[in-house]
Amino acid sequence: xxxxxxxxxxxxxxxxxxxxxxxxxxxxxxxxxxxxxxxxxxxxxxxxxxxxxxxxxxxxxxxxxxxxxxxxxxxxxxxxxxxxxxxxxxxxxxxxxxxxxxxxxxxxxxxxxxxxxxxxxxxxxxxxxxxxxxxxxxxxxxxxxxxxxxxxxxxxxxxxxxxxxxxxxxxxxxxxxxxxxxxxxxxxxxxxxxxxxxxxxxxxxxxxxxxxxxxxxxxxxxxxxxxxxxxxxxxxxxxxxxxxxxxxxxxxxxxxxxxxxxxxxxxxxxxxxxxxxxxxxxxxxxxxxxxxxxxxxxxxxxxxxxxxxx
Amino acid sequence: xxxxxxxxxxxxxxxxxxxxxxxxxxxxxxxxxxxxxxxxxxxxxxxxxxxxxxxxxxxxxxxxxxxxxxxxxxxxxxxxxxxxxxxxxxxxxxxxxxxxxxxxxxxxxxxxxxxxxxxxxxxxxxxxxxxxxxxxxxxxxxxxxxxxxxxxxxxxxxxxxxxxxxxxxxxxxxxxxxxxxxxxxxxxxxxxxxxxxxxxxxxxxxxxxxxxxxxxxxxxxxxxxxxxxxxxxxxxxxxxxxxxxxxxxxxxxxxxxxxxxxxxxx
Numbered sequence: 001x002x003x004x005x006x007x008x009x010x011x012x013x014x015x016x017x018x019x020x021x022x023x024x025x026x027x028x029x030x031x032x033x034x035x036x037x038x039x040x041x042x043x044x045x046x047x048x049x050x051x052x053x054x055x056x057x058x059x060x061x062x063x064x065x066x067x068x069x070x071x072x073x074x075x076x077x078x079x080x081x082x083x084x085x086x087x088x089x090x091x092x093x094x095x096x097x098x099x100x101x102x103x104x105x106x107x108x109x110x111x112x113x114x115x116x117x118x119x120x121x122x123x124x125x126x127x128x129x130x131x132x133x134x135x136x137x138x139x140x141x142x143x144x145x146x147x148x149x150x151x152x153x154x155x156x157x158x159x160x161x162x163x164x165x166x167x168x169x170x171x172x173x174x175x176x177x178x179x180x181x182x183x184x185x186x187x188x189x190x191x192x193x194x195x196x197x198x199x200x201x202x203x204x205x206x207x208x209x210x211x212x213x214x215x216x217x218x219x220x221x222x223x224x225x226x227x228x229x230x231x232x233x234x235x236x237x238x239x240x241x242x243x244x245x246x247x248x249x250x251x252x253x254x255x256x257x258x259x260x261x262x263x264x265x266x267x268x269x270x271x272x273x274x275x276x277x278x279x280x281x282x283x284x285x286x287x288x289x290x291x292x293x294x295x296x297x298x299x300x301x302x303x304x305x306x307x308x309x310x
Numbered sequence: 311x312x313x314x315x316x317x318x319x320x321x322x323x324x325x326x327x328x329x330x331x332x333x334x335x336x337x338x339x340x341x342x343x344x345x346x347x348x349x350x351x352x353x354x355x356x357x358x359x360x361x362x363x364x365x366x367x368x369x370x371x372x373x374x375x376x377x378x379x380x381x382x383x384x385x386x387x388x389x390x391x392x393x394x395x396x397x398x399x400x401x402x403x404x405x406x407x408x409x410x411x412x413x414x415x416x417x418x419x420x421x422x423x424x425x426x427x428x429x430x431x432x433x434x435x436x437x438x439x440x441x442x443x444x445x446x447x448x449x450x451x452x453x454x455x456x457x458x459x460x461x462x463x464x465x466x467x468x469x470x471x472x473x474x475x476x477x478x479x480x481x482x483x484x485x486x487x488x489x490x491x492x493x494x495x496x497x498x499x500x501x502x503x504x505x506x507x508x509x510x511x512x513x514x515x516x517x518x519x520x521x522x523x524x525x526x527x528x529x530x531x532x533x534x535x536x537x538x539x540x541x542x543x544x545x546x547x548x549x550x551x552x553x554x555x556x557x558x559x560x561x562x563x564x565x566x567x568x569x570x571x572x573x574x575x576x
Contacts, residue, residue, distance in 0.1 A: 026535075067538040103535050127569070131513070131536070133475045133494050133544050140543060145536050154535045
């Protein structure tokens with residue numbers, strides 16, 4: 001398949017089940033909401049080293065947030081619910097509670113409950129105040145007020161969770177580093193508009209894609225040498241001679257459909273740049289289809305807008 | 311008309327206790343069975359048909375036409391369905407409710423919604439004493455659900471309240487939220503003396519700071535994000551709190567180690 005001179009390789013991205021949740025962070029200004037969001041989702045590129053993968057889903061207007069202030073929506077994913085229950089309160093306590101003017105609310109109503117203030121309320125040392133009001137029958141969600149030096153930190157008791165998908169991806173093979181980067185930036189700008197997904201790596205882009213395993217004991221992953229331009233000819237390479245740089249975009253989503261849609265949107269944006277802009281091909285990372293149950297077949301996605309679950 | 315309608319045949323000569331005559335009880339019964347159901351009236355039991363014209367079709371809604379101050383226990387023990395009273399009711403309306411909706415078009419007597427744990431009561435008029443409070447011998451008052459009072463509330467409303475929400479559009483009498491354990495009360499008008507005495511936790515919202523017992527400490531005026539949240543999440547409080555961003559926070563009753571609060575508009 002060739003789109004605007006760009007080869008869409010006949011392969012698929014292999015993704016894994018993850019458990020995810022959504023937090024709504026608000027603050028007095030959009031800037032402080034963004035600071036809290038970035039801090040909370042920092043050092044969360046890969047579960048391998050960070051324990052979770054997280055990112056800012058989108059910014060929120062005041063009319064979209066529970067307290068009428070500007071905010072951000074965050075998605076946090078972990079490999080299992082037990083891990084999620086640990087990492088979310090940790091990040092909440094260190095990155096949101098500490099951030100001026102912020103408040104934190106549940107972003108999902110359904111699914112297993114992930115503790116928020118349920119855990120960190122004890123910081124208030126007995127001065128915490130709980131409220132459970134609202135709802136048509138008075139069955140409203142419980143929230144907590146924690147006295148802090150600045151005033152009060154308001155936080156919902158907990159939030160819901162979903163069975164999500166982690167590790168959706170595609171690779172941009174380009175003639176040069178500059179052209180690869182421009183294509184990746186264009187893809188990211190388009191993909192962040194898709195609801196229910198995050199791109200957890202720096203700026204949404206990965207330069208150090210990995211393969212499973214290593215020659216060194218104890219390393220789970222190592223550089224994806226088949227896609228390293230400087231190793232072409234010394235290892236079994238996947239890169240034609242004209243490719244000088246490869247960048248990867250990794251996608252975590254609340255559902256298979258969300259990841260598939262983000263993949264389609266991203267590749268479409270890259271292909272709009274086309275061969276004239278230095279893009280040679282689109283590829284994807286997989287492990288032969290034996291590890292992850294979710295397969296995002298690039299050509300099917302670009303033809304039909306959908307992939308498949310193995 | 312939907313549901314079952316009870317229309318008094320004549321003014322009651324004695325107090326009538328309708329406790330337990332709730333939509334979930336009347337729903338499965340035929341009109342004939344309903345007519346023969348006995349209710350306490352004065353010192354004896356009488357058939358419902360002796361007191362009311364019983365009409366309509368049972369479907370989870372019970373309508374009491376032409377309420378009467380001698381009608382006690384209306385909606386007491388409700389768990390679901392809807393009970394509408396087109397007028398005034400006596401004491402103990404909605405007592406111990408755990409679900410459903412009770413609408414009262416007129417006034418209510420004492421102990422409205424006492425020991426209620428869920429559901430919703432909407433009273434158009436004034437409430438007597440002890441609205442949402444603990445009944446005689448009970449340790450806790452309203453612990454869940456919503457009690458909305460469109461007019462004034464008599465003395466000792468929300469006494470020993472344990473949770474849930476009570477809104478009073480008008481004034482509240484003396485002893486509001488005495489011994490309150492938790493929950494929320496809002497008062498649109500003024501508050502009588504001795505409010506919050508013995509209060510352990512919970513919140514009283516009021517437009518202007520009232521005179522409070524000695525155990526309350528004024529912490530000053532604060533900008534509280536919770537006010538914005540409550541105003542949006544709790545429609546019943548949006549009218550009162552809609553314009554608030556700051557409140558004066560008065561904490562008590564410290565004489566018993568309480569950490570309740572009165573939040574007054576600022």
